[in-house]
Amino acid sequence: MKTLKIGLIxxxxxxxxxxxxxxxTVNEDGTSPVKxxxxxxxxxxxTWAGYCQAIEKKVKEQGGRINYVACDSNVxxxxxxxxxxxxxxxxxxxxxxxxxxxxxxxxKQARENGIKVIAWDDNLENADLAWLIDNHELGYTIGxxxxxxxxxxxxxxxxVAILNYPQLPILLDRGNGIVDAITELxxxxxxxxxxxxxxxxxxxEKMETIFQSNPNVKVVCSIGGGGSVGANEAAKAAGKVxxxxxxxxxxxxxxxxxxxxxxxGIRMSVTVTGTNKDIADKxxxxxSQLHADEAVETxxxxxxxxxxxxxxxxxxxxx
Numbered sequence: 001m002k003t004l005k006i007g008l009i010x011x012x013x014x015x016x017x018x019x020x021x022x023x024x025t026v027n028e029d030g031t032s033p034v035k036x037x038x039x040x041x042x043x044x045x046x047t048w049a050g051y052c053q054a055i056e057k058k059v060k061e062q063g064g065r066i067n068y069v070a071c072d073s074n075v076x077x078x079x080x081x082x083x084x085x086x087x088x089x090x091x092x093x094x095x096x097x098x099x100x101x102x103x104x105x106x107x108k109q110a111r112e113n114g115i116k117v118i119a120w121d122d123n124l125e126n127a128d129l130a131w132l133i134d135n136h137e138l139g140y141t142i143g144x145x146x147x148x149x150x151x152x153x154x155x156x157x158x159x160v161a162i163l164n165y166p167q168l169p170i171l172l173d174r175g176n177g178i179v180d181a182i183t184e185l186x187x188x189x190x191x192x193x194x195x196x197x198x199x200x201x202x203x204x205e206k207m208e209t210i211f212q213s214n215p216n217v218k219v220v221c222s223i224g225g226g227g228s229v230g231a232n233e234a235a236k237a238a239g240k241v242x243x244x245x246x247x248x249x250x251x252x253x254x255x256x257x258x259x260x261x262x263x264x265g266i267r268m269s270v271t272v273t274g275t276n277k278d279i280a281d282k283x284x285x286x287x288s289q290l291h292a293d294e295a296v297e298t299x300x301x302x303x304x305x306x307x308x309x310x311x312x313x314x315x316x317x318x319x
Contacts, residue, residue: 034059034291037085038068038094039078040120045199045226047251048096054276055094058284073167075102082106086113092287095127096120100169116290118283121170123300129286132302133272135170138250139177139223141305145268146178146221146248147185153244156188160219161210163197163227171198174223174250182221192217200255203230211238218245225251225269232256232265241265252308257317260310271306275319 036059040048052068059066067085071078075098083106085093093110097103100122107117107126119127150158160182164175175194182189192214195206203226210217211234220235222228228249235241245265249256252271259266273279289296308316 034064034092034287035088035090036064036066036092036094036287037081037088037090038066039081039085040068040070040096041073041098042199043070044201045224046229046253046255047225050253050276051279054280055283058277058280059287062284062288064287071098073098075099078103079106082110086110086115090115091291092116092118094118094120094283094287095124097122097124100124116287118286118290128290128299129296130300131282131286132300133170134302135173136177136180138270138272138305139174139179140181141177141270141307142174142221142223142248142250142268143178143181144185145307145309146219146246147182147189149246149248149267150182150186150189150219153246154189154218156186158186158189158218159192159214159216160189160221161193161195161207161214161217161231162191163203163206163220163222163231164194165196165198165223165227167196171223178221178223189219197222197227197230198224199226200230200233203227204234205230207231207234208238211235211240220247220265222247222249225249225253225256228266228269229253229255229259232259235265252306252316254317257308257313260308260313261317263310268307268309271308271316273303274306275316277319 043049056066069081071081078098093115104126111117111126117127119130121133123130123132150156162178165171193210197203197206220231222231228247231247241264246267247265248268250270252269256266256269273282
């Protein structure tokens with residue numbers, strides 16, 4: 001009877017680690033599949049929802065496991081998520097930090113437990129790889145295309161609204177880049193409003209308010225796809241979408257690309273790295289490299305910018 005009890009205990013413990021009785025798969029080299037914990041700021045933002053879904057698909061195709069969660073821009077919640085990843089024994093943590101300083105200690109603990117860390121958008125001290133954007137340059141690219149529109153469609157004169165997000169330093173840099181480009185390249189244009197919008201709901205609400213106070217706004221620049229999609233919806237509802245009205249942004253989400261294809265208000269959005277599949281492929285490459293303990297040439301990996309317009313939208317729509 002005692003032997004039977006011990007056997008039952010061993011079986012029960014085994015079930016906890018093999019997923020309700022399923023045997024742990026083993027790679028050809030005898031190693032276990034990579035286990036990934038991913039925490040991002042928000043999944044209500046279509047940009048991040050798309051990234052996570054594509055990454056999950058890629059990881060599963062490669063035989064790995066991933067659990068992705070959102071912290072809703074709450075650093076305390078994100079720290080708890082990191083602690084849960086440590087407890088569950090993940091091999092790699094991918095983090096888009098809500099507060100870079102606030103997550104450093106938890107990530108230090110993760111690395112002390114042998115977990116590799118990929119920092120997305122922030123060059124964190126306690127990360128093995130940092131996948132980075134030159135955010136001022138990205139903002140400048142957005143503003144550059146907006147300025148070209150102003151000069152070509154509006155004879156250099158336009159009222160401009162900017163949807164930024166200064167709560168995050170990296171997005172503050174991006175917003176500053178937009179301002180710098182418009183100021184330098186379309187000096188007669190006037191920035192009449194700047195407001196914070198990170199997702200579609202905020203984009204709609206903020207643009208409705210801006211249109212009420214500044215009905216002659218012809219150009220909108222957004223730091224991200226959530227704000228630009230919201231601005232587009234607000235512009236359509238207000239009857240503002242004309243041949244010379246334009247929204248310029250980053251992320252190139254599928255809703256943005258659909259609006260672009262349909263000749264709505266969105267005229268350009270910068271995709272960073274490429275399609276969601278391109279992003280998933282790159283993330284998997286970095287995860288595999290770290291999991292295999294391969295040497296990393298440089299900790300900082302900068303991403304490329306690809307402006308998407310009506311002319312090349314078909315290359316990215318539905319991808």
